Every structure is written in C-alpha cells, then in structure tokens.
Amino acid sequence: MSNSVTATATATTPVDTTTHTRGWWRGGVSPFNVSYGKLMMWIFLLSDTFTFCALLVSYGSTRFSEPYWPDPNHVFDKFFFLEGDLPLVSVSLMTFILIVSSVTMVLAVHAGHKMRRKETAKWMVFTIIGGLLFLGCQAFEWADLIMEKGVTTAHNMLGPIVNGHPTPGPGTFGAFFFLITGFHGCHVFSGVVLNVVILINILKGTYDKRGHYEMVEKVGLYWHFVDLVWVYVFTCFYLL
Amino acid sequence: MENTQAIEAQHVGEDTEGRDPIVKSLMRVFWILLAVTVFEIALAFLHYFTHFPPRALLNAVFIVLTIVKAFYIIGEFMHLRHELKTLIWTFLIPLSLLVWAIIAFLWDGNSWQQMRDHERRVIEPTTQWQKAAEVNH
Numbered sequence: 080m081s082n083s084v085t086a087t088a089t090a091t092t093p094v095d096t097t098t099h100t101r102g103w104w105r106g107g108v109s110p111f112n113v114s115y116g117k118l119m120m121w122i123f124l125l126s127d128t129f130t131f132c133a134l135l136v137s138y139g140s141t142r143f144s145e146p147y148w149p150d151p152n153h154v155f156d157k158f159f160f161l162e163g164d165l166p167l168v169s170v171s172l173m174t175f176i177l178i179v180s181s182v183t184m185v186l187a188v189h190a191g192h193k194m195r196r197k198e199t200a201k202w203m204v205f206t207i208i209g210g211l212l213f214l215g216c217q218a219f220e221w222a223d224l225i226m227e228k229g230v231t232t233a234h235n236m237l238g239p240i241v242n243g244h245p246t247p248g249p250g251t252f253g254a255f256f257f258l259i260t261g262f263h264g265c266h267v268f269s270g271v272v273l274n275v276v277i278l279i280n281i282l283k284g285t286y287d288k289r290g291h292y293e294m295v296e297k298v299g300l301y302w303h304f305v306d307l308v309w310v311y312v313f314t315c316f317y318l319l
Numbered sequence: 320m321e322n323t324q325a326i327e328a329q330h331v332g333e334d335t336e337g338r339d340p341i342v343k344s345l346m347r348v349f350w351i352l353l354a355v356t357v358f359e360i361a362l363a364f365l366h367y368f369t370h371f372p373p374r375a376l377l378n379a380v381f382i383v384l385t386i387v388k389a390f391y392i393i394g395e396f397m398h399l400r401h402e403l404k405t406l407i408w409t410f411l412i413p414l415s416l417l418v419w420a421i422i423a424f425l426w427d428g429n430s431w432q433q434m435r436d437h438e439r440r441v442i443e444p445t446t447q448w449q450k451a452a453e454v455n456h
Contacts, residue, residue, distance in 0.1 A: 111406045118406075125410055132417050136424045143428030146436065152367050166367060171360050178356065182349045185396050189341055303396045307389055314385040318363055319378050 120297045124304045127266075131308050134262065135315055138255040145249045149237035151317050157223050170317050173216045174309065180209025181306040188299045191292025196281060199295060203278040206302065210271040217264050221257070232257055256316065263312055266305045273298045348395040355384050 111118055142148050152166035159169065187202035224230040230237070230253040237248035277298050286292045359381060366377050394400035399407055 110403075111409070112403050113406065121406070121410060125413060128414065129417075132420065136417075136420050139421070140424040140428035143425050144431035144435070146432060152363075167360055167363055171356070174356055175353070178349065178352050181392070181396055182345065185345050186342065189339075189345065300397055303392055306396075307392045310385055310388050310392065314359075314381055318359060318381045 114293060116293065116297050117300070120300050124300065127304065131259075131262070131311070134255075134259050135311060138259060138315065141249075141251050141255065145251070147239055147249065149235075149248050149252055151319075154224075154228070154237060155220065155317060157220075157227075159219055167317060169216060169220060170313065173213055173220075174313055176209050176213045176216065177306050177309050180206045180213070181303055183209060184299050184302045188292075188296050191286070191295040194287070194292065196284065196287060199292060200278060200281045203274055203281060203295070207271055207274045207278065210267055210274065210302075213267055214264060214271070217260065217267075221260075224253075224256070230256070259312060260316070263305070263308055266308065270298075270302050270305050273301065345395070348391050351391055352388055355388055359384055 113121075155170055156164055156166045157169065158165045158172075183202045183205040187199050187206060190198035190202055228237070229235065232254040233250050235248045235250070235253050236245040237252060238246035240246070277294055280286060280294065281292075286294060362372060362377060362380065366372055366374075372380070399410070
C-alpha cells in the first residue's frame with residue numbers, strides 16, 4: 080500500500096513539461112496525468128453512469144409505452160407532516176441539501192489540497208450531515224408513498240380519476256420509482272459511509288503522515304457523481 | 320493545470336482568509352446550480368398553476384437545464400474541465416453511446432404504445448365482431 084502511494088506521489092510531481100518537445104505518442108509521458116486511484120474512480124463512475132442510464136432509459140421507455148402515467152405533481156405533494164397540495168416542495172429541499180453537500184465536499188477537497196486537517200474535517204462533517212438529511216427526507220417520501228398512498232412495486236391507485244374514484248395506475252410506476260430512487264439512495268448511503276471512513280482517517284492524521292489528501296479527492300468524485308445522478312433522477316421523476 | 324499551480328502558490332504564500340480565488344469560483348458554481356434549480360422549480364410551479372409553458376416546450380427546457388447543471392458538476396466540482404484532454408475524451412466518447420440508447424428505447428416505447436392503441440381500437444373490436452358473427456351462425 081505504502082509502495083503504491085509513494086509511486087503515485089513521485090509519478091505526479093514531475094509535470095510533463097517535455098510533452099511539447101517529445102509529443103504524445105513517443106512514450107515517457109503520462110497520458111492522463113492523474114494517479115491510478117483517481118483514474119480507477121473515474122472508470123468506476125463511467126460504468127455506474129451506464130447502470131443508471133440503463134435504469135432511467137428503461138423507465139422512459141416504459142413510460143412512453145403507457146397510455147397514462149401519474150402526474151408527479153399529484154403524487155409527491157406532501158412536505159413532511161404538512162398535508163395536501165404542496166408539489167415539489169419536499170423534493171426541492173432534497174435537491175438543495177444535495178447541492179449544498181456537494182459544495183461542502185468540494186471545499187473539503189480544497190482544504191485537503193492545502194493540507195489543513197481541521198478545515199478538511201469540518202467540511203467533511205458538513206457533507207456527512209447533508210447526506211444524512213437527504214436520506215431522512217427520502218425515508219419520509221417513501222413512507223408517504225407506501226403507507227399513505229399504498230404504492231407498491233406492482234400496484235398503485237394513481238390512475239386517472241373516474242367518477243370521483245381513483246383507479247389503478249400503471250403498476251410499473253412504483254417498481255421504477257422505488258428501484259431507481261432506492262438505487263440512488265443506496266449510493267448516497269455508501270457515500271456517507273465512505274465519508275465517515277475518510278473523516279476518521281483525517282482525524283487520525285493518516286493523510287498528514289501520507290503527505291497528501293488524495294483520498295478526500297477520490298471520495299469527493301464519488302460524492303459529486305451521486306449529486307449528478309440526483310440531478311437526472313430529479314428531472315426524470317419530478318419535473319418531466 | 321493552472322489550478323494546481325495556484326493551489327501550490329497559495330500553499331507557499333499562506334493566503335489571507337476569505338480571499339481565496341478558488342473558493343470564490345466554487346461558490347460561483349454553487350450559485351449557478353442553485354439558480355438553475357430554483358428556475359426549474361419556478362417553471363414547474365408556473366405550469367402547475369397556469370398551464371402556461373406548453374408541456375413539450377417545458378420538457379425541452381428542463382432537459383437543457385439538466386445538461387447545463389451536469390456540465391457544471393462534472394466540469395467544476397469533479398474538476399474534469401481542468402484535466403488533460405485525453406482524460407476528458409476518454410470519458411465523454413463512451414457517453415455518446417447513450418445518445419443512441421435514449422433515442423432507440425424511447426422510440427421503442429412509443430411504438431409499443433401505438434401497437435397497444437391499434438390493438439384496442441382496431442383489432443379487439445374486429446375479433447369481438449367476428450366472435451359475435453360465429454355465435455350467430
């Protein structure tokens with residue numbers, strides 16, 4: 080482990096000033112100029128992008144094939160304990176929380192660049208709190224859908240109102256909603272766990288000993304990706 | 320590249336608090352993301368109460384704004400905009416496959432709906448009529 084760390088540290092320090100004289104394809108030049116760990120995180124995120132896209136595209140495909148689809152404004156109309164006609168309010172709060180936690184994460188990465196242990200730890204704590212708040216909001220939303228509106232992965236009563244009575248809506252609505260937001264929530268949860276691990280290491284001074292805070296950067300990439308996926312889930316499920 | 324140099328310069332010359340140019344640019348991205356999101360929600364509410372922007376136009380605006388947000392998150396927060404071009408293209412070129420996937424599968428879903436619609440309006444009544452004719456025989 081320590082071997083690879085020193086290797087990456089020495090690999091990244093001499094910035095490829097020779098690029099212009101030697102050219103890209105003659106060897107001896109780092110083609111990406113990022114460390115192994117960061118490159119692998121990027122590749123993982125690319126594969127995860129395809130997973131999420133497959134889910135969202137199948138959702139879109141099914142939605143296009145149905146003659147009726149529940150109006151999101153009438154499905155997600157509750158804000159915690161407040162009853163009734165409040166579309167988008169709760170999900171706007173969730174989006175705000177995730178954007179803010181993304182900013183605190185990027186500030187943690189920046190503080191890590193400057194090797195400021197306490198400042199990095201402070202921003203990591205804010206990021207973790209943001210993640211937990213988001214998960215709490217999502218739990219409320221799921222509880223409302225499952226307990227109050229009776230949405231399951233196979234059945235719901237969100238169809239068109241006929242003679243004042245709700246009718247069954249497309250059964251796939253619940254399946255896609257719970258699968259995709261659940262998969263995203265799972266990512267947020269594992270992101271929080273990773274953030275806690277990194278925070279413990281920051282407080283223990285592991286990265287000061289190592290000489291760089293690159294782990295914060297790697298987990299930061301993951302966290303921003305989770306935010307990015309939410310941007311798409313938000314658009315696909317609540318706006319369109 | 321310029322950013323890392325700037326960071327090193329700060330690290331050496333211990334910057335004065337609150338005047339960090341990188342933090343300033345990050346906060347700018349935050350305000351852009353927040354403004355775009357607020358604008359999206361405002362549009363959604365406008366449509367909800369007045370039905371003013373037609374649904375198709377509204378959806379197009381939402382998709383464009385989502386891509387704008389993705390650009391800022393990937394480019395600035397994930398720092399991809401400041402990486403080497405080889406890295407940028409390595410991750411952007413595979414994503415172009417998704418353009419095909421989205422078009423193909425939405426097209427597919429749409430044709431399914433048309434088939435179901437056709438079945439409901441044309442085939443089912445015909446078979447019912449044929450069954451009725453057979454019974455009458």
